[in-house]
Amino acid sequence: MGANPYIHIPKESFPNWIWYTIECVIVIALGMLISREITDSIEGLAPDTQNYIFMGIVGLIFLIWYIGIRGIILKKKILKNSY
Template identity: 70%
Template structure:
């Protein structure tokens, strides 16, 4: 049996940047849900201040993921699969 020249290989046909876009959307969704729960638990905020607190928490979670977790923890040598 020979190999076919028309085999679909997903790695070559799927654009790699879409994984970063999917990750960004997931991180934004999780940070918005978490921020809304945290902001709702804080009592005595006016609606204007509540919006600033909401977006501030979203920004902190987003930056913590991309700078802290993804930037430093996920780049460790122990996590790489280089045999």
């Protein structure tokens, strides 16, 4: 019994870059939520200083995720399943 050639297999037809886009949007959204809570807890800031701190924290979270966690920790050989 052969396979149907007209069957839809999402892994083969779904573009791989969309997963990276979804991950990037999630990281930025979480960074903004965390940054909002941190900057709201700091009292006595001018609005322009608050904006710089807000975007600095968002950028720091983004860099920590992509360079630190995803780039170094998730690329370890021990995490790969190579049989």
